[in-house]
Amino acid sequence: MSAILEVRDLRVRYSAGKEVLKGINFTVRSDDFLAIIGPSGSGKSTLIRCVNRLVEPNAGEILFEGRDLLRLGESEMRAARRNIGMIFQEFNLIERLSVIDNVLTGRLGYTGTWRSLFRAYTRDDIRNAIRLLDRVGLIEHLDKRADQLSGGQRQRVGIARALIQDPKMLLVDEPTSSLDPKIAREVMGLIREIAREFGVPVLCNIHDVNLALEYCTRVIGLQDGIKRFDGAPAEIDKRVLADIYAMETL
Amino acid sequence: MRAGAADLTAYDLHADQISAWRNRSRRMRYGTYFMVAALIAWSVEAIVIGDTDWDRISWASMFKSARQFMDVDFSILGSLLTPAIETALMATLGTLLGLVLAVPVAWLGAANISPLGKFSYAFGRALMTMSRSVHELVWALIFVAAVGLGALAGVLAMGIRSIGFISKTVAEAIEDVNPGPVEAMRAVGANRFQVLLFGILPQVIPVFIGNVIFEWDVNIRRSTIMGLVGAGGLGLALHRQMSAYNYGGVATVLLVILLLIIAGEIASYLARRAVI
Amino acid sequence: MSTIAPAAVKPLPEWRRFRFPQSLYKYGAVLGAAGFIWWSLDFLRIDVERLPGILGRMFDVLSERYWPPQVSRVMESGYIEAVVDTFQMSYVATVVGILIAIPLAWFGSFNMTPSRRYLYPVARMIVMSCRSVHEMIWTILLVAIVGFGMLPGTLAMTMFCIGFSGKLLAEAIEAIRNGPVEAIRASGANELQVFVFAVLPQVRVAWTGIAIYTWDVVFRAATVVGFFGAGGMGHYLRESVQRVESQEVAAIVLSIILIVFAAELVSAWIRARISRAIA
Numbered sequence: 001m002s003a004i005l006e007v008r009d010l011r012v013r014y015s016a017g018k019e020v021l022k023g024i025n026f027t028v029r030s031d032d033f034l035a036i037i038g039p040s041g042s043g044k045s046t047l048i049r050c051v052n053r054l055v056e057p058n059a060g061e062i063l064f065e066g067r068d069l070l071r072l073g074e075s076e077m078r079a080a081r082r083n084i085g086m087i088f089q090e091f092n093l094i095e096r097l098s099v100i101d102n103v104l105t106g107r108l109g110y111t112g113t114w115r116s117l118f119r120a121y122t123r124d125d126i127r128n129a130i131r132l133l134d135r136v137g138l139i140e141h142l143d144k145r146a147d148q149l150s151g152g153q154r155q156r157v158g159i160a161r162a163l164i165q166d167p168k169m170l171l172v173d174e175p176t177s178s179l180d181p182k183i184a185r186e187v188m189g190l191i192r193e194i195a196r197e198f199g200v201p202v203l204c205n206i207h208d209v210n211l212a213l214e215y216c217t218r219v220i221g222l223q224d225g226i227k228r229f230d231g232a233p234a235e236i237d238k239r240v241l242a243d244i245y246a247m248e249t250l
Numbered sequence: 251m252r253a254g255a256a257d258l259t260a261y262d263l264h265a266d267q268i269s270a271w272r273n274r275s276r277r278m279r280y281g282t283y284f285m286v287a288a289l290i291a292w293s294v295e296a297i298v299i300g301d302t303d304w305d306r307i308s309w310a311s312m313f314k315s316a317r318q319f320m321d322v323d324f325s326i327l328g329s330l331l332t333p334a335i336e337t338a339l340m341a342t343l344g345t346l347l348g349l350v351l352a353v354p355v356a357w358l359g360a361a362n363i364s365p366l367g368k369f370s371y372a373f374g375r376a377l378m379t380m381s382r383s384v385h386e387l388v389w390a391l392i393f394v395a396a397v398g399l400g401a402l403a404g405v406l407a408m409g410i411r412s413i414g415f416i417s418k419t420v421a422e423a424i425e426d427v428n429p430g431p432v433e434a435m436r437a438v439g440a441n442r443f444q445v446l447l448f449g450i451l452p453q454v455i456p457v458f459i460g461n462v463i464f465e466w467d468v469n470i471r472r473s474t475i476m477g478l479v480g481a482g483g484l485g486l487a488l489h490r491q492m493s494a495y496n497y498g499g500v501a502t503v504l505l506v507i508l509l510l511i512i513a514g515e516i517a518s519y520l521a522r523r524a525v526i
Numbered sequence: 527m528s529t530i531a532p533a534a535v536k537p538l539p540e541w542r543r544f545r546f547p548q549s550l551y552k553y554g555a556v557l558g559a560a561g562f563i564w565w566s567l568d569f570l571r572i573d574v575e576r577l578p579g580i581l582g583r584m585f586d587v588l589s590e591r592y593w594p595p596q597v598s599r600v601m602e603s604g605y606i607e608a609v610v611d612t613f614q615m616s617y618v619a620t621v622v623g624i625l626i627a628i629p630l631a632w633f634g635s636f637n638m639t640p641s642r643r644y645l646y647p648v649a650r651m652i653v654m655s656c657r658s659v660h661e662m663i664w665t666i667l668l669v670a671i672v673g674f675g676m677l678p679g680t681l682a683m684t685m686f687c688i689g690f691s692g693k694l695l696a697e698a699i700e701a702i703r704n705g706p707v708e709a710i711r712a713s714g715a716n717e718l719q720v721f722v723f724a725v726l727p728q729v730r731v732a733w734t735g736i737a738i739y740t741w742d743v744v745f746r747a748a749t750v751v752g753f754f755g756a757g758g759m760g761h762y763l764r765e766s767v768q769r770v771e772s773q774e775v776a777a778i779v780l781s782i783i784l785i786v787f788a789a790e791l792v793s794a795w796i797r798a799r800i801s802r803a804i805a
Contacts, residue, residue: 052437054433054436054437075441078439078440078441079439080439081436081437081438081439082438082439084437085438086434086437086438088430088433088434090430091430092430092431092433092434093431093434094431094448094449094452095431095452095453096452096453096455097448097452100541105434105435105438105440105448106438107438108435108438108439108440108444108448109438109439109440110439111444113441113443113444116440116443116444116447116448117447126541130538130539130541131538134538139538139539142539142541158434161434161438165438165439171437286621289617290617290618290621292614293613293614293615293617293618294618296611296614296676297614297615297618297676297677297680297757298677302675302676302677303673303675306673307672307673312671312672315670315671315672316671319667319670335569336569336570339566339569339570340570342566343563343566343567343570346563379787379790380783383746383783383786383787383790384779384782384783384786385746385747385749385750385782387662387750387753388750388763388779388782391763391767391775391779392588392779395587395588395591395592395772395775396584396587396588397580397581397584398580400570400571400572401570401571401572402570402572402577402580405570405572471657471658471660472660474660474663475660475662475663478662478666478754482570488663488666492666492670497670500670504659504663504667507659507663508658508659511658512658515654515658
């Protein structure tokens with residue numbers, strides 16, 4: 001099992017002076033479904049956004065497929081982002097566009113500026129978009145506007161968009177926080193299934209610990225910018241949770 | 251429990267502070283009212299007493315002048331059709347020109363996407379202000395001087411004048427945009443142009459269209475006076491009738507103008523309904 | 527891309543971006559717009575071929591005849607007086623206009639009008655009529671009736687102000703919360719008392735902003751009304767235009783721009799002070 005992602009001594013400090021990540025180290029292997037748990041303010045959201053440099057870290061190394069992402073120039077970083085699919089808490093779809101157009105925006109990293117102006121994606125892209133939408137169960141909603149869908153449906157569009165990139169890794173930021181519990185389980189199940197089908201490792205932020213333990217293969221516990229736990233879900237017991245969520249149990 | 255002597259002193263102090271503050275703000279308010287009233291008195295004196303020649307005007311003469319407008323001269327009605335269409339077309343082309351030019355100005359003047367940071371932002375905002383600060387009549391004079399008499403000057407004048415409003419509202423919409431879709435586009439590896447095109451633009455389009463329709467409506471009003479300085483349309487007919495002191499004809503032109511504006515109001519109301 | 531097995535057995539739909547007849551409508555609309563623009567340019571006798579030349583020469587024409595500006599023109603004592611006159615006209619027009627517009631806005635607001643059947647449409651029509659007529663047309667009309675000078679200019683600006691602010695003031699009324707209105711009504715107050723005690727406090731902030739913005743716009747228009755004989759700086763503009771003294775015209779136009787800028791700065795400052803005082 002090779003390591004697809006290696007994070008070394010990651011540090012992030014906001015301009016107000018507060019250090020959000022205080023030296024994080026961990027590895028993601030190519031068959032992992034890695035969950036990051038921890039109380040709010042622990043830095044989970046910042047950590048995930050550092051991996052594809054939506055947030056710029058102050059120090060450390062992020063080795064993706066062996067290359068340090070933090071050393072890449074702007075266009076190289078954009079190319080690297082093509083290989084990392086991201087799924088968001090608030091879905092982040094383009095409301096006015098149709099479902100299929102939203103999925104196709106996942107291919108923008110592979111589409112030239114001029115062609116993207118006219119939304120002239122390749123025929124292969126379109127075919128793959130249709131297949132993915134069928135896979136996530138939204139084939140009847142191809143031409144519907146994104147803002148006409150329910151929350152769960154929107155997240156599935158987000159999943160399809162992330163996968164059409166043909167990614168080597170998935171970043172998932174609190175995929176279920178905006179969803180009902182029942183829909184949340186369906187979405188988590190879908191992510192796990194698809195990730196396995198496509199052979200893509202997942203790095204997933206999640207604040208519902210039970211959900212995390214049920215679907216992931218490894219867990220990282222973050223508290224106040226420091227990694228407090230790194231291991232299998234079976235190893236997590238009350239003591240570990242108390243340690244991670246120290247502030248929340250108050 | 252009765253309040254002790256110390257508490258009473260604290261209350262007194264607090265009450266004194268409040269009434270002192272009340273008096274200060276009351277004095278400030280009355281001071282402002284007084285200043286406003288004084289300025290009014292001074293201005294009215296200058297206008298009504300200083301400037302107006304009360305010997306020459308009288309209610310009778312004003313009434314007589316007003317009555318002249320009542321004899322509407324319908325004979326010129328036919329000759330007003332072409333100028334009316336000209337006026338409407340000038341307004342439309344002017345709005346189109348304005349909206350095309352407003353896009354780059356809005357890009358410059360939106361704090362979150364301005365390409366060269368504070369400098370281009372300040373420049374964009376300055377352009378917006380300049381466009382709006384100069385009265386359309388002055389723009390018309392400038393363009394008649396630059397490109398000659400005729401409709402072109404009117405179109406250019408209204409185009410430049412419209413930049414300000416459209417770009418200002420669009421820039422504000424851009425600054426208020428939901429950052430989520432922008433993040434998503436960055437995450438898929440889109441370049442800066444694609445992030446703009448897919449992340450920001452779709453969110454801004456409804457505001458853009460609504461304001462263009464509004465500005466078109468306003469431009470119809472503006473278009474009616476362009477001809478007064480030679481820039482085409484019904485204004486020219488108005489000028490001609492005024493020069494000939496044919497007040498009846500002036501009334502006719504004004505009626506046609508009113509009809510045109512009503513038609514424009516209806517059209518923009520329907521257009522707004524269709525879009526939103 | 528790794529093969530994705532279709533979930534269902536039935537074949538997947540084919541999808542093209544522009545299916546008939548949507549594609550027809552889209553292309554038709556684009557062609558129609560282009561054709562309309564072409565026809566308009568022709569109707570307006572704008573020669574498209576000469577256009578680039580004309581626009582290119584624009585700067586040459588302006589710089590040859592209009593530069594440098596004849597600054598002495600705007601330093602004349604008569605002109606300085608005219609600037610003061612312009613200010614006075616705009617000031618009175620704004621105050622009087624807004625005072626008249628307030629009851630019109632009240633009657634013309636859909637939620638708070640005392641009579642939706644009679645007062646509302648009448649008030650709305652009055653405001654709309656004032657709006658529809660361009661401020662310069664008001665000027666011409668009033669100069670024809672009253673004569674030359676600052677009086678017709680002030681009256682014209684007042685009409686303009688009523689139209690401009692009436693709509694904005696009414697929109698502010700329509701945006702208030704209904705709670706305080708219900709409360710005051712429930713205590714047995716009449717409509718005027720409801721207006722004073724439930725509406726005014728809620729719109730105070732918005733109305734102050736509107737008032738200052740209105741003065742700004744009225745002042746901008748007042749600088750030009752003199753062109754048609756209504757007093758103020760515009761008179762000098764017309765004189766210089768008629769005498770074809772282009773450099774004087776340039777000086778006057780530039781001074782108008784500067785003064786309007788200054789007025790905008792002043793009004794922005796006042797608005798900032800007031801919002802700080804209220805906050």
